[in-house]
Amino acid sequence: MELRTLHYFLTVAREQSISAAAESLHISQPALSTQLKGMEEELGKQLLIRGTKGSRKVVLTEEGMILRRRAEEILSLVQKAEEEITRSDETIVGDVVIGAGETDSVRLLAQAARGLQKQYPDIHYHISSGNAEYVLEYLDKGLIDFGLLFREPDPKKYEWLTLPTGDTWGVLMRRDTPLAQKAAVCPEDLWELPLIISHQKGDDRHLSQWMEREIAELNVVATYNLVFNASLLVDEGLGYALCFDKLIHTEGTGLCFRPFSPTLEAPGYIVWKKYQIFSKAAGRFLQAVRERISDGAHGSS
Known part of the structure; x- marks a missing residue:
């Protein structure tokens, strides 16, 4: 299957019209x-449902949707490889792609990038947001250079730096609730309340230990992937969101954040694949992150 044909197929999928x-x-x-028909014959699967005379719109079959997703990944990797190979040896230019969930720890990466900006203005940074499963999937496929995670990485597959500070767990709630009068929230405060929790794997284990209850024993009314969406549910009175601090700006709003007591902190890790060969831009960025951590007198893994 030729790259050109994949490009043709993606264009049809985007335009929804041959x-x-x-x-x-x-x-x-x-x-x-003819190109599309040849692709279908090569794969032995129908990829497109052609429109009738009354409609020129084409629809992807299930196999077509699978191919669309993989074709996007393939062409993205090809473009990235071409850019890395053709870069000038005299300057450091290129893209650094980072996968991360919603976390204040992105600030450290931003500080490292800012430190490089004057010397290497042609390095460009791309933050791709998603939960841990999304980050690890894209890391494994080579679609991102680094991942920012809050679970200890698998040492057989990854290398990492431990960030100097983690994120603090707490509760996002409406200011007009009785619980908002407290400076911090204890486990028993939440046992009977309607809760909105992250559906990210690993989070439930830490929360369950802190809550002294199994998640199934709690009144979980909703789960979230992005905490901004969870904040809207909280604002509408659906429940109380368990999340990290500093992600939702609550000043001047009807919401507030209260930390857990005892404190529950999630350590952060900047992660990359073992034996990964970095572009010059990504390698220089990693060096800058190391220096940033070292300047704070914090060790790395």
Whole structure:
């Protein structure tokens, strides 16, 4: 299967029309149709459901949706490889791609990037947000250079630096609730309340230990992936969100954050694949992160 054909297929998937895709690609519609048919014959699967005479819209089959996802990954990796190979030896330019969940620890990475900015203005940074499963999947596929995680990485697959500070757990709640009058929240304060918790694997184990209850014993009314969405549920009175501090700006709003008591902190790790060969830009960024951690007199793994 040729890269060009994958590009054709993605264009059709984006335009949802063979004629519109052909116009975008500057090729004839019959030629594009022939390429698509050849791809389907090669794979032995129907990828597109062609529209009827009344509609020119095409729809991806289940196999077509799988191919679309993989084709995007393949072409992204090819583009990244081409850029890394063709970079000038005289300057450090390129992209650094980081996968991270919502966390204030991104500040340390931002500080490292800012420190490099004057010397290497042609390094560009891309933050791809998602939970730990998303970050690890993209890290394994080589689609990101680094991942920012709050679970201890697998030493067989990854190397990492331990960040000097972690994120503090607590409760995001409405200011008009009785619990908001407390400076900190104890486990028993939450046992009977409607809770909104992260659906990220690993978080439930730490929360369960702190709560002194199994998650199944609690009144969990909703789960979230992104805490901003959870804050909207809290604001509408659905429940109390268990989350990290400093992620939602509560000043001047109807919400407030209260930390756990006893304190529950999640250590952070900047992670990369073992034996990974970095681009010059990514290698220099990692060095800057190391220096940032070292300046704070904190060790690394």
